[in-house]
Each structure stands twice: as C-alpha cells, then as structure tokens.
C-alpha cells in the first residue's frame with residue numbers, strides 16, 4: 001500500500017505545535033509564530049501535545065522539557081515511536097543546558113535544542129531552518145514514492161546491474177516475467193539469466209564502461225533469450241543504459257515480446273501454408289525440395305517425387321459447384337498428408353487441383369508402393385464425381401520420378417520427368433500411376449550396358 005506523504009509545507013501554510021506549561025511563554029511564542037505566517041497549535045501538557053500531534057500532524061513541534069506529568073523527553077520518545085508522528089521534527093526548549101541533557105535530547109530524536117531563556121529571533125531562525133529541512137525531505141519523499149509507484153507498476157521488467165554482473169534490484173514485473181519471488185533475483189548474476197557467450201559479451205561491455213569516460217555506450221533494444229527460474233528460455237527485448245553513477249551501474253529494461261513472437265511465428269507458418277487445404281504451399285515445397293536435393297547429393301540417397309493431378313475436376317466443379325470443389329480438394333489434401341509423415345517427406349498443393357509429394361531417402365520400389373497407396377486412398381474416399389468418364393468417384397493420376405542426384409543433375413529436369421509421367425497416365429485413361437527413374441548416373445549406367 002502506498003505510504004501517504006503530506007504535501008510539502010511550501011504548498012500550504014506550515015503548522016507549528018507549541019508545547020509549554022508557562023502561559024507567558026506559550027503566548028509569546030504563539031504570537032511570534034503567527035507573525036511569521038505559521039498556523040499554530042498550543043498544548044500545556046505532554047498528553048495534550050501527543051493528542052494534537054496525532055490529529056493535526058503539525059510540520060514542527062516546539063517542545064518544553066519540563067512539563068507537569070509526562071515530561072518533554074517522554075513526549076518526544078512517544079512521537080518518534082509512532083509511525084504517524086515519527087517524521088515531525090521536534091525542537092526542545094529547556095533551561096537544562098548541560099551537555100548530557102542536550103545529547104540525551106538529540107539521542108531520542110530531537111532535531112534541535114534551544115536554551116532557555118528563549119531569544120525569540122533565534123527560535124524563529126531555528127524553526128525556519130527545520131521547516132526548510134522538512135520541506136526538502138518531504139518533496140524528496142514524494143519523489144521517491146512517485147518513482148517507487150512507477151517502477152512497481154510498470155509493465156516492463158527493470159533491473160539494476162553492477163559492473164560485475166551482480167543484480168542489485170529487480171522490479172515486480174521482472175520477477176513476474178522470470179518466475180522469481182520478490183527479492184530473489186537480487187544478488188544473483190546475469191550469468192544466471194543469459195547464455196554464457198551473451199553473458200560474457202555483456203560483462204566485457206560492463207568492464208569497458210567501468211574503465212571510465214570514453215568507453216563505448218551501449219544503448220538500444222536487443223532481442224535476447226532470458227532463462228526463467230524454471231529453466232525455460234523466453235525471448236525478450238533487452239535495453240541497457242548506464243546510470244551515470246560513480247560506481248558503474250546499468251539499468252536493464254526487459255520488454256516482453258512473447259505476443260510479438262507468437263504472431264511473427266504464426267505469420268511465418270501462414271506464409272508456408274496453402275490457405276485452402278492447410279498443407280504446404282508451392283513456395284514451401286520448392287525450398288524443401290532444394291534442401292532435400294542437396295542433402296541427397298551429399299548422402300547419395302534416392303529421392304522420389306510424386307506429381308498428382310485430380311481427374312476430371314473441371315467436371316466436378318461444373319456439376320457440384322466451386323464450394324464442393326474446394327471441399328473435395330481439402331479431403332484430397334488430408335489424404336495426401338497422411339502419407340507424408342516422416343521429417344524428410346512433404347505433401348504440398350502446387351496449384352489448382354495439382355499436388356506434389358516429396359520422399360527423401362526413398363527408392364523406386366518404395367515410391368511405387370506409396371504411389372499406389374495414395375491412388376487407392378483417394379478413390380476410397382468415395383467422393384462422387386458425376387461427370388467423370390473414368391470412375392463414379394473422384395480419382396487422381398500420379399507421375400512418380402526417382403533419382404539419386406549428383407552435381408550433374410538438374411532439379412527442374414527431375415520435376416519435369418515426374419510431370420511427364422503424370423501426363424502419360426492422363427493419356428492412358430487416368431486413375432493410375434506411372435513411375436520413372438532418372439538422373440545422370442542412371443544414364444551413364446544405361447549407356448555402359450548398351451555399349
């Protein structure tokens with residue numbers, strides 16, 4: 001709960017409580033304080049003084065030591081022990097001017113000690129000085145309170161880090177993001193939060209900054225992975241600013257970018273997906289093929305490609321409508337996806353009613369088995385195609401090409417060979433598959449066999 005800080009006296013009339021059991025003193029002091037423009041309260045006993053102090057919260061108390069009943073020392077002790085009144089400066093007024101008396105007065109918390117008989121001008125000056133101190137202290141307290149509120153309620157994580165990498169302070173948002181309890185991060189090192197190379201990089205920067213002026217200044221946000229208390233890494237923007245204090249200390253601001261990251265990842269994923277069928281799109285397939293092609297060259301492993309085209313799809317659309325056509329393509333896509341489950345397989349919609357599938361480390365025979373399974377799967381979906389002259393159901397024609405690629409081979413040729421095989425199936429009546437093997441190595445072997 002925020003502490004209530006009274007407004008500095010400068011913004012309102014300062015109030016002075018005068019405590020003395022001698023009516024003449026009380027009267028003289030009161031007149032003088034009023035002349036100075038202060039609001040006044042008076043009390044002639046200790047008990048009454050405590051009561052007024054708690055209720056009126058004066059800015060200063062002029063307190064006689066010798067009082068009937070509770071003496072001024074006890075009043076001061078009680079004022080200082082009460083959090084409500086502990087900050088009110090107390091000036092003792094006493095005829096006891098021995099060093100022990102004065103020291104005892106300061107020891108229990110008095111701000112000043114004035115010898116009696118009083119010289120009113122001196123009292124006036126001392127009151128003025130104490131009120132000035134209080135004004136400064138209150139405005140500082142207010143500023144601290146404001147700062148504390150900002151730091152505690154801000155949504156960004158804030159840490160103060162020493163040049164050694166020791167965390168001096170972490171605000172509630174920082175603890176919340178990283179899963180620490182309040183005060184648990186203080187005393188730890190940034191090595192606990194950052195991966196070793198990154199932590200080292202920051203520590204080197206800190207030690208350069210410690211070397212003095214002229215050292216590089218590192219400002220601006222940088223995306224880093226911060227280790228949470230449970231060990232999970234969290235992507236955050238980190239901004240470091242030197243505090244300009246004598247002991248080099250840095251303010252680290254941590255900005256949560258989880259949502260930003262999630263939408264960035266979602267966008268990246270969306271850029272690789274076909275919007276209708278939600279399987280890979282052509283762009284994704286092309287880059288996947290390129291990578292698998294290079295990998296197959298390095299490992300001398302076979303690569304198989306299936307080009308698949310839905311038969312008589314124009315007729316399907318014309319008879320049942322475009323929406324039904326879309327639903328049909330979605331069903332076909334799902335069926336294809338279920339045959340491309342390994343990390344080295346990919347099923348994609350290449351455009352319109354044409355699909356492609358790539359199978360890494362898959363030779364001719366295995367590709368033929370998969371191709372036939374796919375063809376049969378599509379037919380077994382039993383999607384009626386009234387305009388098909390091939391079958392009552394939606395069917396597909398598949399061209400398969402298998403290659404063990406080398407640097408002499410051309411990826412485009414590989415694709416064309418599968419495409420040509422698919423068209424051959426169309427010409428042969430559709431709902432079937434044709435598989436070919438291609439590649440420079442194969443041609444060399446065939447040539448050698450012929451000669």
Ligand SMILES: Nc1nc2c(ncn2[C@@H]2O[C@H](COP(=O)(O)OP(=O)(O)OP(=O)(O)O)[C@@H](O)[C@H]2O)c(=O)[nH]1
Pocket residue numbers: 276309310311312313314315317321322323324325326329351352353426430
């Ligand atoms: N519903 C729907 N239809 C599409 C989509 N993309 C392409 N088509 C249709 O697919 C049909 C393809 O027709 P064609 O290329 O003539 O081939 P086909 O009728 O399947 O004949 P064959 O391939 O020779 O068996 C066209 O009518 C296109 O409009 C799509 O996203 N949704």
